[in-house]
Amino acid sequence: MKSLINFIKDHGLKVTPQRVAMIKTIKANGHINIDDLYKNIKDEFPAISLATLYKNIIQFIEKGLIREIAIPNHKTQYELKYSEHAHFICKKCNLVRDLKFGDEVELKLNISIENIENISINIYGDCCKNI
């Protein structure tokens, strides 16, 4: 992936240290909810408010930098939008794991892949059962 600064610029947003820190944190965590993101960012930018963070999250989603993963009964998680993939979500421990199309889940689509803008598939299960 290109540098984080270019990643933000290329999506038409002004580069600010806060935005770079947010994208860096989301990238490092893979999937993260707003509370954990806030905790991380606050270490570096103690003056930042949750409202500012939310505003940036909304802009990131609108401009296509990140996507949200809705998890029933839990906080929405966010991830960088660099590839289309499905998610396995554990109902017990709330773990979110990426599932690439083709390696563990095979999908037969009757429309051309070029016509797909966005794929959102969540597969729910319990990853804690056999531990």
Ligand SMILES: [Zn+2]
């Ligand atoms: Zn993911």
Ligand SMILES: [Zn+2]
């Ligand atoms: Zn689990």
